[in-house]
Amino acid sequence: MLNLSGCNYITDASLVYLGGLTQLRSIDVSDCPRITDARLVHFKGAKQLALLDLSGCRRIDGAGLMHFAHFAHSADLQSLKLGGCDCLNDAGLASLENLRNLRVLELPCCTDITNTGLLHVATLAELRSLNLSGCVNITDKGLVHLRNLRQLLELRLLNCRGVTDAGHDFAERLTRNA
DSSP: OEEOTTOTTOOGGGGGGGTTOTTOSEEEOTTOTTOBGGGGGGGTTOTTOOEEEOTTOTBOOSGGGGGGGGGGGOSOOOEEEOTTOTTOBHHHHGGGGGOTTOOEEEOTTOTBOBHHHHHHHTTOTTOOEEEOTTOTBOBHHHHGGGGGOTTOOEEEOTTOTBOOHHHHHHHHHHHHTO
């Protein structure tokens, strides 16, 4: 496990040194505001990575997640935390489609994610926990995209202003049927 959480001095240049750490199972670089998508390529060598926490890395827009495509046929990467990544958007979520074995996806307070982005999330058939709390551009219509996530046990929607009682009822039925 590597925990660099809250290190304001960790930069993209620092991540170069992580490239050789192939046995890492968990990387936490949450709240490291200088990290950008461009250098996520250095996590590529962590072939056994099970948890990656990029929460609060405000310059992550999701484009760098394409570097995790090698996890498409691996059962390893199971948890991805992107909460508070202010720049994360629908286009960035398209990179998640390769993560077929992802079980936990944390996206709280990613305010640029819309209903369109949920189309990409809907491809993650093994997803068991999804946190969309604070995603203010998600509505009831977007939640319908998640209807085929049969393994989903938890769907958090706190402070999703566009989700009505009908959307919350839908989410409850969805997770109850898993």
